[in-house]
Amino acid sequence: MPALPTPSVTPPDVIRAAYAELIVSDIAASRAFYVGVLGLVVTYEDDDTLYLRAFEEYLHHSLILRRGPVPALAALAYRVRSAGELDAAVAYYEQLGVRVERRAAGATRGVGEAVRIEDPLGFPIEFFYDSEHVERFTRRYDVQGAGAISRLDHFNIVTPDVPAARDYYEGLGFRVSEDIKDDEDVVYAAWMHRKATVHDVALTGGDGPRMHHIAFATHERSQILHLCDHLGALRQSDRIERGPGRHGVSNAFYLYLLDPDGHRIEIYTHDYYTGDPDNPVVTWDVHDNQRRDWWGNPVVPSWYANASTVLDLDGEPVALTHRTEARESEVTIGADGFSYTRKNDAELGFKLGSQV
Ligand SMILES: O=S(=O)(O)c1ccc(O)c(O)c1
Numbered sequence: 221m222p223a224l225p226t227p228s229v230t231p232p233d234v235i236r237a238a239y240a241e242l243i244v245s246d247i248a249a250s251r252a253f254y255v256g257v258l259g260l261v262v263t264y265e266d267d268d269t270l271y272l273r274a275f276e277e278y279l280h281h282s283l284i285l286r287r288g289p290v291p292a293l294a295a296l297a298y299r300v301r302s303a304g305e306l307d308a309a310v311a312y313y314e315q316l317g318v319r320v321e322r323r324a325a326g327a328t329r330g331v332g333e334a335v336r337i338e339d340p341l342g343f344p345i346e347f348f349y350d351s352e353h354v355e356r357f358t359r360r361y362d363v364q365g366a367g368a369i370s371r372l373d374h375f376n377i378v379t380p381d382v383p384a385a386r387d388y389y390e391g392l393g394f395r396v397s398e399d400i401k402d403d404e405d406v407v408y409a410a411w412m413h414r415k416a417t418v419h420d421v422a423l424t425g426g427d428g429p430r431m432h433h434i435a436f437a438t439h440e441r442s443q444i445l446h447l448c449d450h451l452g453a454l455r456q457s458d459r460i461e462r463g464p465g466r467h468g469v470s471n472a473f474y475l476y477l478l479d480p481d482g483h484r485i486e487i488y489t490h491d492y493y494t495g496d497p498d499n500p501v502v503t504w505d506v507h508d509n510q511r512r513d514w515w516g517n518p519v520v521p522s523w524y525a526n527a528s529t530v531l532d533l534d535g536e537p538v539a540l541t542h543r544t545e546a547r548e549s550e551v552t553i554g555a556d557g558f559s560y561t562r563k564n565d566a567e568l569g570f571k572l573g574s575q576v
């Protein structure tokens with residue numbers, strides 16, 4: 221990615237990852253998954269759209285599903301600290317020379333004035349503050365199921381040049397909490413945050429822009445395990461792509477699901493606090509078999525290969541830029557045993573034989 225200009229104005233003050241807008245092909249099938257299985261709360265719905273939120277959320281939605289011809293990501297939205305930050309966003313991105321559009325209140329149901337951009341990585345990003353408050357179901361145990369989801373936690377995006385993407389997000393005030401590198405300093409992935417957890421956005425090295433996943437958090441591992449049991453009972457175990465398991469990076473207990481259009485949704489719990497200014501960065505060796513799954517369980521190849529198309533602000537798919545640096549799935553096939561369990565223990569350190 222060509223070097224970006226350094227704006228002379230301050231960036232918008234981003235608080236957190238707040239909502240995603242996905243294009244889906246069949247609203248009824250998506251409703252059966254996101255409401256019927258994941259248990260997300262319907263704030264508003266019509267024949268073509270679903271506005272959903274998780275149980276701890278009081279803003280109008282954290283996920284919009286909109287019926288359309290091409291399953292894709294239509295927007296990733298970050299909440300900013302005040303409505304005044306929208307002017308900062310316009311000024312900052314105009315200096316970056318990217319497409320910037322102001323949106324009137326109500327352009328998105330339940331959201332006030334907003335700014336949408338095509339960011340330097342090629343993603344459709346929204347900044348907003350005002351959003352309609354709706355009932356917070358935190359204590360509505362009468363409607364929460366055994367798999368209750370608390371809140372949206374993060375976005376994971378696929379981009380070819382991870383260091384350039386990291387620099388861009390550092391310009392927005394995001395900080396790295398963890399990353400994956402090799403001994404030639406190739407950066408394969410990085411996790412970056414504004415809120416005091418491991419990430420609001422994760423950067424995955426690959427052909428991009430593509431959306432790797434949207435993640436929601438639960439309070440307890442048992443809620444994640446219930447979602448697995450629920451899918452089993454529906455004989456929809458093929459919706460379970462990876463996990464459940466324990467991540468090395470982030471230390472979170474995780475599960476990856478595929479929605480009816482193949483959009484990847486992560487359910488995640490128990491990462492850690494990162495709010496102090498001197499929070500130490502954790503760097504993992506790409507050959508460490510426990511980086512992606514702390515128990516060394518395999519990362520299915522589809523998890524590295526597949527990701528969702530991204531739309532521009534006109535709703536057109538964005539062309540991909542190919543990653544030129546090494547790809548993690550080629551350097552070591554995930555946490556699948558062809559990497560070391562104990563560094564420098566080449567004899568006994570490999571779980572399933574050696575290939576690196
Ligand atoms: O697979 S990793 O342990 O690298 C990982 C860590 C945190 C995440 O949110 C994730 O999607 C993947």
Ligand SMILES: [Fe+2]
Nearest residue numbers: 376422435486
């Ligand atoms: Fe994730």
